[in-house]
Amino acid sequence: MKLSVLAEKLGLTLLAGDPPEEFDGVYAGDFLSRAMSRVGEGEVWITIMNNVNVIAVASLTDAACVILAEDVGLDDAARAAADSKGVCVYSSGKTVYELCRDIAAIVS
Amino acid sequence: MAENITFHFDVHGDNFSSAGEASQVVKKKLRQLGFPPDVIRRVSIAMYEGEINMVIHADGGDADVTVTDEDIIIVLADKGPGIPDVDLAMQEGFSTAREHIRSLGFGAGMGLPNMKKYTDTMKIDTEIGVGTTITMTVKHKA
Numbered sequence: 001m002k003l004s005v006l007a008e009k010l011g012l013t014l015l016a017g018d019p020p021e022e023f024d025g026v027y028a029g030d031f032l033s034r035a036m037s038r039v040g041e042g043e044v045w046i047t048i049m050n051n052v053n054v055i056a057v058a059s060l061t062d063a064a065c066v067i068l069a070e071d072v073g074l075d076d077a078a079r080a081a082a083d084s085k086g087v088c089v090y091s092s093g094k095t096v097y098e099l100c101r102d103i104a105a106i107v108s
Numbered sequence: 109m110a111e112n113i114t115f116h117f118d119v120h121g122d123n124f125s126s127a128g129e130a131s132q133v134v135k136k137k138l139r140q141l142g143f144p145p146d147v148i149r150r151v152s153i154a155m156y157e158g159e160i161n162m163v164i165h166a167d168g169g170d171a172d173v174t175v176t177d178e179d180i181i182i183v184l185a186d187k188g189p190g191i192p193d194v195d196l197a198m199q200e201g202f203s204t205a206r207e208h209i210r211s212l213g214f215g216a217g218m219g220l221p222n223m224k225k226y227t228d229t230m231k232i233d234t235e236i237g238v239g240t241t242i243t244m245t246v247k248h249k250a
């Protein structure tokens with residue numbers, strides 16, 4: 001599915017990076033070493049963790065994007081890391097549950 | 109390829125903001141060398157977890173990656189505290205990470221299990237008060 005369509009329907013705010021065209025799959029969770037093995041290439045990763053290590057994991061896993069729930073922002077270091085690594089990061093006012101629920105409705 | 113390709117990294121222990129940098133460089137190199145995505149993924153996961161462990165548990169160390177005709181060999185060597193009980197440390201969920209480390213998203217106790225799961229061989233040499241050396245291989249020949 002097109003990531004731009006998802007972003008628009010969810011009302012996401014782009015914080016860093018360039019969104020890729022498509023995404024395929026979703027993972028939600030905050031522990032980095034769980035995300036490392038669970039987030040597949042081209043998947044959306046929903047988390048409330050927002051430090052530079054999230055950017056490193058998103059980059060290493062080739063995630064389509066990170067969605068930061070509950071209006072969690074990015075500090076300057078994390079934003080700079082995301083921009084330099086080309087990691088796309090969105091924020092949303094929704095909770096992780098609301099994001100998952102809404103994405104499930106959108107993709108089905 | 110005729111000759112082995114080697115990469116060396118100094119992994120600093122004091123800097124969480126550059127944590128995972130060596131893994132990201134290796135991933136980029138492997139991609140340039142044309143390795144298939146699943147091989148790159150396995151090396152990325154194993155090396156990232158090992159690199160981060162050196163940063164958060166051992167105050168940094170050395171990372172060496174060798175690409176041979178058959179496999180990719182990752183050696184992570186630190187002069188940290190050592191691992192008192194390797195069997196316990198290998199269990200999913202076991203972690204000694206402190207609160208401030210956990211608040212960054214580390215400490216699920218999944219790093220070592222991931223390293224084992226995504227590599228073909230993994231060897232841990234560790235001595236209390238001396239350090240830990242972890243050697244992993246990922247085969248890339250089908």
Ligand SMILES: Nc1ncnc2c1ncn2[C@@H]1O[C@H](COP(=O)(O)OP(=O)(O)OP(=O)(O)O)[C@@H](O)[C@H]1O
Binds near residue numbers: 161204214218220
């Ligand atoms: N290089 C090391 N030096 C000393 N102790 C280590 C080292 N690597 C791992 N350990 C010990 O083994 C435990 C388990 O490691 P593991 O990577 O599985 O989990 P973690 O690092 O605590 O959490 P996670 O990797 O999920 O963020 C650590 O909590 C630590 O006590």
Ligand SMILES: [Mg+2]
Binds near residue numbers: 220
């Ligand atoms: Mg670890």
